[in-house]
Amino acid sequence: MDCEVEVEPRPTSASIRRTFTLRNSAARQATVNFMPSRQLPYNTLRLRRNNSEHNALLEEVVDAVDTPDAADIIVREMEQHHRLMEDNPVAEELRREALRELPQCLTMKRNVRAKLSASVSLRSKRRPISMIKRLKYRISFAWKRARDRLRDVIFSIELWYEAIRNIEGHFGSAVGSYFYLVRWLFTLDLLLATFVVSFLVLPQSMHDNTRNHTTETSVLDFISGKGRLEDSLLFYGHYHDGLLETAGPLSYNMPFAYFFTMVCLYIMSFAVLCYRTAYSYRRNFIETAGGLSHVFASKVFCGWDFGIVSSQAAALNANSIYNEFKELLNEQNKKQVNMTFCVKFGHTMANVFITSLVLSMIVAIEYGLWHLLSAKPSTNYWEIVISAVVTLVVTIVPLIFHGVVKLEYYRPRTAFYVTLARTWLLDIGTLMLIFVYWVRSGVECWETRFGQEAYRLVLLDAIISLFVLPLVEFLRALVYKLNPNTPAPEFNIAFNSLTLIYNQAVLWFGMLFSPLLVVCVTIKFLILFYVKRECAMRACRPARKVWRAAQTQTVLYMLVTLSLFATLFGVGSLFFGTSSHACGPFRAYEYVYAVFSEGVLRLSHHHTARNFLTFITRPGFIAFLLMFLCVSVYYMRARALAQRSMVQILRHMLILQAKDKDFLLTAISKVSSGEWHYNPKMAQEGPDGHTWKYLREVRKPSNSDFNFDASRLSHSYVEGRPRSYAKDRPDSHYARSNDGDTDSSFSWQGSQNNLKDVEGAKKWL
Amino acid sequence: MGQGKSQFTEEELQDYEDLTYFTKKEVLFAHQKFKALAPEKVGHNKNAKLPMVKILQYPELKVNPFRDRICKVFSSSNDGDCTFEDFLDMMSVFSEMAPKAVKAEHAFRIFDFDGDDMIGVSDLREVIERLCGPDLKLSDSDIQQLVQNVLEEADLDDDGALSFAEFEHIIDKSSDFCHSFRIRL
Numbered sequence: 001m002d003c004e005v006e007v008e009p010r011p012t013s014a015s016i017r018r019t020f021t022l023r024n025s026a027a028r029q030a031t032v033n034f035m036p037s038r039q040l041p042y043n044t045l046r047l048r049r050n051n052s053e054h055n056a057l058l059e060e061v062v063d064a065v066d067t068p069d070a071a072d073i074i075v076r077e078m079e080q081h082h083r084l085m086e087d088n089p090v091a092e093e094l095r096r097e098a099l100r101e102l103p104q105c106l107t108m109k110r111n112v113r114a115k116l117s118a119s120v121s122l123r124s125k126r127r128p129i130s131m132i133k134r135l136k137y138r139i140s141f142a143w144k145r146a147r148d149r150l151r152d153v154i155f156s157i158e159l160w161y162e163a164i165r166n167i168e169g170h171f172g173s174a175v176g177s178y179f180y181l182v183r184w185l186f187t188l189d190l191l192l193a194t195f196v197v198s199f200l201v202l203p204q205s206m207h208d209n210t211r212n213h214t215t216e217t218s219v220l221d222f223i224s225g226k227g228r229l230e231d232s233l234l235f236y237g238h239y240h241d242g243l244l245e246t247a248g249p250l251s252y253n254m255p256f257a258y259f260f261t262m263v264c265l266y267i268m269s270f271a272v273l274c275y276r277t278a279y280s281y282r283r284n285f286i287e288t289a290g291g292l293s294h295v296f297a298s299k300v301f302c303g304w305d306f307g308i309v310s311s312q313a314a315a316l317n318a319n320s321i322y323n324e325f326k327e328l329l330n331e332q333n334k335k336q337v338n339m340t341f342c343v344k345f346g347h348t349m350a351n352v353f354i355t356s357l358v359l360s361m362i363v364a365i366e367y368g369l370w371h372l373l374s375a376k377p378s379t380n381y382w383e384i385v386i387s388a389v390v391t392l393v394v395t396i397v398p399l400i401f402h403g404v405v406k407l408e409y410y411r412p413r414t415a416f417y418v419t420l421a422r423t424w425l426l427d428i429g430t431l432m433l434i435f436v437y438w439v440r441s442g443v444e445c446w447e448t449r450f451g452q453e454a455y456r457l458v459l460l461d462a463i464i465s466l467f468v469l470p471l472v473e474f475l476r477a478l479v480y481k482l483n484p485n486t487p488a489p490e491f492n493i494a495f496n497s498l499t500l501i502y503n504q505a506v507l508w509f510g511m512l513f514s515p516l517l518v519v520c521v522t523i524k525f526l527i528l529f530y531v532k533r534e535c536a537m538r539a540c541r542p543a544r545k546v547w548r549a550a551q552t553q554t555v556l557y558m559l560v561t562l563s564l565f566a567t568l569f570g571v572g573s574l575f576f577g578t579s580s581h582a583c584g585p586f587r588a589y590e591y592v593y594a595v596f597s598e599g600v601l602r603l604s605h606h607h608t609a610r611n612f613l614t615f616i617t618r619p620g621f622i623a624f625l626l627m628f629l630c631v632s633v634y635y636m637r638a639r640a641l642a643q644r645s646m647v648q649i650l651r652h653m654l655i656l657q658a659k660d661k662d663f664l665l666t667a668i669s670k671v672s673s674g675e676w677h678y679n680p681k682m683a684q685e686g687p688d689g690h691t692w693k694y695l696r697e698v699r700k701p702s703n704s705d706f707n708f709d710a711s712r713l714s715h716s717y718v719e720g721r722p723r724s725y726a727k728d729r730p731d732s733h734y735a736r737s738n739d740g741d742t743d744s745s746f747s748w749q750g751s752q753n754n755l756k757d758v759e760g761a762k763k764w765l
Numbered sequence: 766m767g768q769g770k771s772q773f774t775e776e777e778l779q780d781y782e783d784l785t786y787f788t789k790k791e792v793l794f795a796h797q798k799f800k801a802l803a804p805e806k807v808g809h810n811k812n813a814k815l816p817m818v819k820i821l822q823y824p825e826l827k828v829n830p831f832r833d834r835i836c837k838v839f840s841s842s843n844d845g846d847c848t849f850e851d852f853l854d855m856m857s858v859f860s861e862m863a864p865k866a867v868k869a870e871h872a873f874r875i876f877d878f879d880g881d882d883m884i885g886v887s888d889l890r891e892v893i894e895r896l897c898g899p900d901l902k903l904s905d906s907d908i909q910q911l912v913q914n915v916l917e918e919a920d921l922d923d924d925g926a927l928s929f930a931e932f933e934h935i936i937d938k939s940s941d942f943c944h945s946f947r948i949r950l
Contacts, residue, residue: 155790173944296914307825322901654921662924
């Protein structure tokens with residue numbers, strides 16, 4: 001292809017842009033590569049072909065990979081990093097990393113490695129190392145090897161690897177991320193279930209062996225969790241409140257086991273979730289936030305989902321990218337026409353109106369539920385009716401929310417988040433309501449009742465999500481097959497993910513009161529995975545719109561974490577309130593937390609410790625702690641804001657620097673091609689001769705002598721900007737109009753210096 | 766993975782593990798996949814060089830709009846033909862464990878069609894055309910406008926092309942890149 005590609009003037013810039021030839025820019029790039037900043041060793045060892053000093057050499061040898069020269073060059077480059085060349089395991093690990101990052105083929109890497117290790121052993125001064133150091137190295141080695149082996153094991157036992165890969169290949173990574181969420185929750189619950197079963201259920205069932213049951217269980221009993229099930233391992237009330245004697249001299253303290261298992265599990269899950277959410281938030285929101293927006297560029301470079309395998313999905317992906325490009329361009333062209341204030345106001349009003357409508361709807365639903373709970377008709381199995389209503393509400397109302405959001409004026413992604421938030425509010429509100437109802441009901445052994453409620457909700461939801469919804473999806477697929485004009489059934493990631501989150505939230509709430517619930521939910525997720533996979537593969541088509549998975553996933557994890565947080569709040573307040581004295585492992589204690597304070601610490605016997613505890617639980621002290629937390633959060637936030645604005649300033653400075661460089665390079669090339677009318681007399685004037693030359697020649701001041709208007713220097717800045725530099729707000733430096741002329745891109749620091757010169761000159765005149 | 770094991774010694778596997786982002790099991794798994802592309806050839810010589818046409822039979826590459834570029838970038842002979850080591854290298858870069866910077870480096874080479882170390886206007890046009898697939902064609906002025914927009918957003922030093930640093934900056938700020946630039950083994 002030809003090298004002479006002209007860049008069209010940008011539509012937004014006011015004046016004509018210089019035209020470049022690629023050859024010119026390549027030469028320019030070569031010059032840039034010799035700048036000191038490019039010559040500094042990078043902290044990563046990646047050999048950038050374009051910033052290597054041996055650029056030309058490398059290119060020569062690139063064709064013949066096995067030639068020793070190329071490897072020699074890389075080795076020489078690497079040898080400049082002293083940390084890498086030390087003869088110890090840490091440096092060796094660093095070398096390994098550097099080798100992996102090398103953008104060369106394996107043969108080359110191997111070559112480089114051989115040379116490097118030869119060079120290292122040549123350099124190393126064989127010194128006897130101390131015992132501690134040797135131990136340290138040995139530990140780090142063992143740790144590394146263990147990690148590698150663990151990864152090996154994980155790869156071979158990775159659950160549903162092929163299945164998820166298959167789904168990703170057909171539906172893109174967004175649908176894949178739903179299945180990752182299922183898998184992740186399943187693994188977490190499996191872990192929880194293992195702990196619960198081994199520490200609570202097994203000991204209790206061994207204790208139960210001595211008793212025997214006779215009553216029968218009906219189907220309705222099974223669904224409602226009443227009858228025989230009520231006093232079984234399923235629920236809180238059944239668990240023993242004292243020591244479980246064993247044959248030997250050992251005994252098992254059930255209240256302790258129950259308390260500590262639950263507290264540890266809750267805290268552990270919370271820690272894991274927080275870490276996971278924070279990590280994902282940092283990666284997908286913080287690190288990518290701020291600065292320049294790359295809407296078009298990221299669409300172009302990150303548009304294709306490389307994991308796609310089916311040609312149908314590929315065609316759809318291409319189609320959706322095409323449509324997105326069209327939409328973006330349309331939007332851009334439309335942007336010229338500003339929305340009138342009235343229309344904007346109308347949109348906002350509509351959003352506010354519908355949001356308040358939705359909120360009042362949620363409140364109304366909660367109100368109705370409260371009344372339903374309080375109503376006590378004499379029918380048996382009234383509880384099943386309540387649970388069925390709750391399940392229907394949390395299944396159907398989100399669908400309404402999905403519809404309602406289409407009436408509002410949000411961007412698609414915002415609309416999605418808004419729907420998520422509303423649905424989550426509904427779910428958590430409902431669960432909280434039921435929890436609060438039972439806490440305040442004062443019914444004897446209400447914990448078991450709440451446990452039953454959670455059990456019923458999980459069971460009924462299983463019926464819905466394992467049977468009803470797949471049936472609906474298959475029916476839709478059938479309708480589509482018979483009549484292809486109807487919209488194709490797509491995999492609704494939002495709705496399905498919210499079902500998962502709802503289930504997990506029920507589990508968080510119910511786990512304390514129904515230990516075996518975690519096993520139920522684990523089994524349910526296991527089945528759900530296969531059901532959803534079949535649904536997706538057989539009934540659904542790939543989505544028409546490309547779905548950005550990364551940020552959505554973060555939001556989903558965030559919602560799971562928030563549900564757990566709400567639960568912890570509820571459970572925590574319960575622990576400090578009274579517990580039921582009729583049943584459960586804590587019936588011997590007045591408060592649940594007394595298991596810890598009395599049972600373990602025996603505070604009533606230690607006066608100082610008790611006084612200390614009463615002191616730190618006083619409202620004044622807690623208020624002080626809260627204040628302290630608030631102040632530190634405020635401080636952190638202020639720091640973050642300051643740093644953010646600093647980053648912004650630095651980024652703008654970088655841009656200006658780039659423009660400076662560009663300007664200087666242009667000037668140099670002008671000089672070298674003889675365009676510059678050089679006046680030797682001016683050059684002798686002093687070190688600033690060139691500056692003066694520049695000011696005279698390029699700026700072309702109106703008067704030919706030194707006495708020119710200083711304001712001309714600032715012509716590149718926004719019109720109407722005050723001429724005084726000192727009073728200027730820093731941000732106005734950057735809000736320059738791009739007048740296309742690179743000569744105008746003086747950095748502001750530079751202009752200030754020049755201004756001083758100019759003022760000096762004025763005085764001198 | 767029984768048959769794969771016989772073709773590699775423990776040292777070779779360790780070597781691959783050191784040089785790529787894969788574990789030994791994954792290397793063997795990758796070899797299985799490679800072998801599936803041309804069973805008899807790879808059966809004779811585990812590091813056989815397969816022509817590009819064969820490599821493009823790999824399901825993910827088959828539908829990828831940049832398939833020939835990918836092969837060329839990773840091919841050690843620069844003509845698109847790949848040995849097993851090249852294939853392993855490719856899969857390692859596309860794997861989940863590879864850091865963003867390594868992926869960006871290779872993505873840059875893939876998108877740099879004319880090989881001048883800059884993603885210029887012609888490269889961008891090519892990328893956009895390939896993205897939209899063989900059936901859909903954006904009009905010339907649309908492509909023009911898209912290219913302008915990309916340059917306006919990302920071309921910091923105003924030279925009408927994206928250098929590697931500018932490209933890396935885009936990738937750094939994109940949360941979707943790691944998600945999309947990934948082929949699971």
